[in-house]
Amino acid sequence: MNLTWTPEERQFREAVRAFAAEKLPEDIRAKVLRHQRLERDDYVRWHNILADQGWGAPNWPVEHGGTGWNALQRLIFEVECFKAGAPRLLPFGLSMIGPVLMKYGSAEQKARLLPRMIRVEDWWCQGYSEPGSGSDLASLKTRAVRDGDDYVVNGQKTWTTLAQYADWMFCLVRTDPDARAQRGISMLLLDMRSPGVTVRPIRTLDGGHDVNEVWLEDVRVPVANLVGEENQGWTYAKYLLGHERTGIAGLGHCHRELGILKDMAARAQSRGRPLLQDSRMRDRISRIEVDIMALEMLLLRVAASNDGTPGPEASVLKIRGSEIQQDLAMLQMEVAGPDAWPYDPDWLVAGNDFHGPGPEMAAAAGAGYADMRKTSIYGGTTEVQKGIIARLVLGV
Amino acid sequence: MDFIYTEEQRMLADSLRRLVDQAWTFPQRRARQAAGTLDRQAWNALAELGVLGLTISQDHGGFGEVPASLLPVHVELGRGLVSEPVIPSAVMGAALADGCGEAARGRWLPAIASGEAIVSVAWQEPGRRYAADPQDCRAAQTAEGWRLDGAKHLVWHGAAADAWFVSARGGDGQTVLLAVPADAAGVRVTDTPTLDGARCARLDFDAVTLSAEALLAEGEAADAALAQALQWGTAALCAHAAGAMDRLLEITVEYLKTRKQFGQPLATFQALQHRLAEMLVAKELALSMAYVAVAALTESDAAQRRRMIASAKLEAARAGRLVAQLAVQLHGGMGMTDELEVGDYFKRLTVVDQLMGDTAEQLAVLEELA
Numbered sequence: 001m002n003l004t005w006t007p008e009e010r011q012f013r014e015a016v017r018a019f020a021a022e023k024l025p026e027d028i029r030a031k032v033l034r035h036q037r038l039e040r041d042d043y044v045r046w047h048n049i050l051a052d053q054g055w056g057a058p059n060w061p062v063e064h065g066g067t068g069w070n071a072l073q074r075l076i077f078e079v080e081c082f083k084a085g086a087p088r089l090l091p092f093g094l095s096m097i098g099p100v101l102m103k104y105g106s107a108e109q110k111a112r113l114l115p116r117m118i119r120v121e122d123w124w125c126q127g128y129s130e131p132g133s134g135s136d137l138a139s140l141k142t143r144a145v146r147d148g149d150d151y152v153v154n155g156q157k158t159w160t161t162l163a164q165y166a167d168w169m170f171c172l173v174r175t176d177p178d179a180r181a182q183r184g185i186s187m188l189l190l191d192m193r194s195p196g197v198t199v200r201p202i203r204t205l206d207g208g209h210d211v212n213e214v215w216l217e218d219v220r221v222p223v224a225n226l227v228g229e230e231n232q233g234w235t236y237a238k239y240l241l242g243h244e245r246t247g248i249a250g251l252g253h254c255h256r257e258l259g260i261l262k263d264m265a266a267r268a269q270s271r272g273r274p275l276l277q278d279s280r281m282r283d284r285i286s287r288i289e290v291d292i293m294a295l296e297m298l299l300l301r302v303a304a305s306n307d308g309t310p311g312p313e314a315s316v317l318k319i320r321g322s323e324i325q326q327d328l329a330m331l332q333m334e335v336a337g338p339d340a341w342p343y344d345p346d347w348l349v350a351g352n353d354f355h356g357p358g359p360e361m362a363a364a365a366g367a368g369y370a371d372m373r374k375t376s377i378y379g380g381t382t383e384v385q386k387g388i389i390a391r392l393v394l395g396v
Numbered sequence: 397m398d399f400i401y402t403e404e405q406r407m408l409a410d411s412l413r414r415l416v417d418q419a420w421t422f423p424q425r426r427a428r429q430a431a432g433t434l435d436r437q438a439w440n441a442l443a444e445l446g447v448l449g450l451t452i453s454q455d456h457g458g459f460g461e462v463p464a465s466l467l468p469v470h471v472e473l474g475r476g477l478v479s480e481p482v483i484p485s486a487v488m489g490a491a492l493a494d495g496c497g498e499a500a501r502g503r504w505l506p507a508i509a510s511g512e513a514i515v516s517v518a519w520q521e522p523g524r525r526y527a528a529d530p531q532d533c534r535a536a537q538t539a540e541g542w543r544l545d546g547a548k549h550l551v552w553h554g555a556a557a558d559a560w561f562v563s564a565r566g567g568d569g570q571t572v573l574l575a576v577p578a579d580a581a582g583v584r585v586t587d588t589p590t591l592d593g594a595r596c597a598r599l600d601f602d603a604v605t606l607s608a609e610a611l612l613a614e615g616e617a618a619d620a621a622l623a624q625a626l627q628w629g630t631a632a633l634c635a636h637a638a639g640a641m642d643r644l645l646e647i648t649v650e651y652l653k654t655r656k657q658f659g660q661p662l663a664t665f666q667a668l669q670h671r672l673a674e675m676l677v678a679k680e681l682a683l684s685m686a687y688v689a690v691a692a693l694t695e696s697d698a699a700q701r702r703r704m705i706a707s708a709k710l711e712a713a714r715a716g717r718l719v720a721q722l723a724v725q726l727h728g729g730m731g732m733t734d735e736l737e738v739g740d741y742f743k744r745l746t747v748v749d750q751l752m753g754d755t756a757e758q759l760a761v762l763e764e765l766a
Contacts, residue, residue, distance in 0.1 A: 001405060001464050002398040003691035009397065072397060279763065286762040290685075290707040297684035304399050316677050389676055390669035394649050 013076050020084035023049050027350070029085035033260065035364035036350045037208065038087055040165045044120045046087050056118035057094055064102060064114050071303035075251065082252025083259065092124035092161075093117030095247055097170040100187070100236050104228040109189070113168075125163040127171030127190065127214065128237070130156055135384050137172070138181040138234065142216060144173035144188060150220040151175075151188060153196075156213065159378070163199050163212040166192045171216075176231050187233035189225040190216075205370035207345040241380065249321035250375070251299055254292045257328040261285065264335045264361050275335055284331060291324050312392035315385035322375035322382060329365075329372035336362035343367060399687065401468055404461070409468040411445055416476030422737040425477060429593045434556040439480055439511055447473075448486040449509030452494075456505035463628070463693035467686055470632045474639025477740055479594045481514055481553035483632045488552075489515035491628035492561050495621030496573065496612040503609075504559075504575070515575075516557040517625050518548035518599055526757045528563070528622055533601065535564035535572040541608040542574055544601045552751075554597025555587035561612060562599070563622055571619050573612040580604050592744040627705050630752050631689035637712040637748045638683040641719045644741040645675050648723045651730075651738075662726075671726055675719045682715035703765050706758040713749035713758075720745035 005013070028042050050056045058077050060066020069077065082088070089095075098117050101109055116122045133140040142155025153173055163169070169190045176184030192199070196219040201209045227236055262285065265276035275281050298320070302313055333340045339362030346352045347363040376382040390396050401409060419438060428435045442448060450465055452458025466487065473482060486508055493504040493515075507513035521532055533546030544564055551560060559577050566572040576583065582604040587597050613621050649672060652663040662668055689708035695701040720742040724731035727738050749755055 001400060001402055001462075001467075003464050003687060004694065005397060276766075282763045282766060283759045286759055286766070287710070289762070290710050293688060293704075293707050294681040294685050294711055297688050298680055300397055301399050301684060301687065304397050313680070315673075316680050319673075319677055320681065383670065386670040386673035387666070389673035393676060394645075394669075394672050396649060396653060396663035396669055396672060 009072065009076065012073055013080060016077050016080040017084070019053060019055075020081055020086055023053070024081075024084055024086050025049075028087060031350050032085040032087055033256075034350075034360065035260075035348065035368055037348050040123075043087055043090055047090065047118070047120045050089075051119045057098070058089070059094060060098065061102075064098075064110075065118055072300065075299060075303055078252040079255050080252075082256040085256070088253070090120065090123070090162075091247055092126055092166075092170075093120070093122065096126060096240050097124055097189075100170070100227065100240050103239065104236050106224075108224065109227070113189070122167045123162070123165045125160050125166035125169045125192070125214075127157040127160060127169040129159045131158050134159075135381055137237070138185070140172055140174060140185065142171070142173045143177070144175050144186060144221070146175075146223070147220075149223050151223065151226070153188065153190065153216045153219040153221055155216050157216065158202070158211075158213050160199075160212045160214045161210055163192070163214050164201065164209070166199075168192060169214065170227070172233055172237055175233075179231065182234040184231055185233040185237070186230050187227040187236050188221045189227065190219060190221050191225075194219045194221070196220075205373065206367035207343075207348075208367070208371065249295060249299055249317035250325050251292075251296055251321065254295065254321070254324050254328060257325070257332070258289065258292060260361065261288075261328060261332050261335065264332060268335055268337065270337075281335070288324065288327055288331065291320075291327070295320050295324060312388055315380075315388045315393075318379060319376075319382050319385050325375045326372045329369045332361070333365040333369040336365035339363075340365040340369075405465055405468045408446065408465075409472055412447065412469060412472040413475070415441060415445060416472060416478060420476040420478055422740075425479070425593070425737075425740070429479070429589075432587075432589065432595065434480065434514070434553075439514075442478075442480060442482060443509075443511030447482060448511045450486070452486075452490055452505045452509045456501055456509065458490075458505065458509040463631075464690045466628070466632050466693075467635045467690045470635035471639035471642070471683070471686070474636035474641075474744075475643040477593075477640060477643075477737075477744055479592070481516065481556055483629055483636070484516040484552035485514045485557070487632040488517045488625040488629040489561060492517055492573070492621050492625035493612070495624045496617070499609075500575075500612045513558045514553070514556055515559050515561055516551050516554050517622070517629075518551045518554065518560040518562045518576075519622060519626070520548060520550045522547055522549050522598075526753045528626065529619075530563040530565045530571055533562065533564045535566050535574060537567060538605070540605065542572075542606040542610055544574060544576065544604040544606060547598065547600045549596075549598040551597045551599055553595055554599060555585055555595055560599060561625075562601075563618070566614060570615045571622065572614045573618040573621060574606055574610045575612055576601075576604065576606060576610065580606065590747065592747045593740060626752055627701065628693060630705050630709050631686075631693055633748060633751060634682070634686040634689040634708045634712040637716045637745060638679065638686040640741055640744055641675075641679040641682055641716060644719060644723050644738070644745070645672070645679055647738060647741070648672065648675065648726050651727055668726060671722050675722050678715040678718045682712055682719075685711035685715075699765055702761060706753070706761040706765075709753060710755060710758045710762075713755055716745035716748045 031038055055067055057066035058069055058074050062068040130140050144151040144153045169192055171188045171190045172185055173188055174184050175186040196217040198215040200213045202211045266274050268275040343366050446459050447469055449458035450461050451463055454460040490508050493500045533548055536543045557578055559575050562574050562576050564572050582602045584600040585597050587595055590596050653661055655662050685708040688704050692701045692704035723738055724742050731738050
């Protein structure tokens, strides 16, 4: 047992910090720290800057062009990049389908698709949820029927994050309608430019466009783009969800937003002094700092104990991470106070003149608060996670 | 960073779990509580296992384990709701003596490590909540040594102690730490049971005469030694609380699997499963913060050390209260009776907040450090 950072770990943190300070473009940093909307190019530029450094795939083994970092290094990297104001890494390729292909994909798929994920030469999206299949994912109805060397896919996917930019979708489809729910599912890699694919935006509470509906009508997918074996897709899907859950503890996000919160509270004046010095507000900030410290230590325990391989304890991280991200957004809105009432979506687009009242950050506070309600819903709701804990950890 | 127990820590934790399972059963704990005096056999068993000399240096008869070793040990003691004065004597007393120079170390550490001497730190004064600077308890230097007047209260296992480490205000207003033997003339001891089945004492000192050797430390050194004792005690308490939560969750899961209503085990009801999951989340966070607390003991930045300890204590109190309340709730009416050990865990976890600085106190510390 060694509860302090080793000199190597400290040096690594310093190296990441220095890199982010030097290489993160100022316009991207400003957008992130002001809670303005990011565009496709912002993500792609940052991924390429990382790739130039050899850090394009922080969670991948060296043989696939990754860094080979252990779980602790990955966590340090995440936190330092977020604190610096970097965009989140797109998870769809690096954290989701990438690891699935490494484990279950064909040699041809690995060679063709993995290298293109690192510089976002292919933008991936996740075709899981359907209008009738949210938490109960295994009830999905999108059908794939074999026709010669192709599957013909029909159905509808939803909540497809950033599908408007996507080149490829990894998609769960039903290939055996007669098998029990989980048994007849396969995973296909679907070219988003195929005829029959239609992407429609879903506006969310914050006025943003991150998620989409994707309609699939007689879309032809070559059999070569089947992942692993037919009807084994549920196994691959579960493997992927495990990876997703640790990522969405959102520790880096929490650290960054805490910094923004304190900065806002230091600048907001209330009764003749900064709100940060008000004991009522100070206590609430202290408590959320404790929450983040506990989340971080829990993440470190999980990361260090089994090198980050997520088990059911990932559900604990998901629940807490979601709640803390929501609490931070709520506190930011409270600090913004009256200035969080007016809201013009144009304020969130970089380059547009800011013309709202009150401090600049207040403009985004209401939208941020509304948007963060998603964290306890996506990636398996808090209630689903509690069910997982009860079943798999407590054995009831 | 590395969270895996060392081989020694693993073996000690395993042995301790076996000992606690065998000698700290619910009826045994209740019997000792009813007796109200220290069970020497139980105390010696802890000493023999090395619990009391855990972090005391080998030069002074201890095992010289790193401060982080407090975690595996006190998690086990908390699981077994061990109420013997391990924290007041072997953790706080030892940490205080360790900060008081070689004479104090030589005099006290070997005796604490062997269990021969039980000490308790008398630092709180009536009406002053958690103030660590002595005020009304006064020490005056005399020709022979020291004269002590005033009162201390909430002295953890004060009546079982062979000596108290008393903080008092010296003539120049500085803190004086004095080792007061329990048989000193002029001391009145008022022993009181506590909500969680332990004991505490009020000590009234009336012209107590002490030799010059009673002095442990004075001035800044005394303040630092006392602060160190409180930090070590808080860290051990955080681990103890995490252990108690761990065991209480097990007890509650077991009860819900067994107890049937509406023709099925309570554990099959989703609303109750979710409460169990919330208990587990709280327990994991509290355990994580117990790691933070023991890590603080080797943190060189004093402000950061205080911040870590205060944060861990806040979390232990918050999570402890939640887990305790949910455990009683999930046991239903049975949870309200004095017939199950659930109530004992509930009360121990409840008073975690009361000991060594409550929530308001820790928040004030964090505000001060902000």
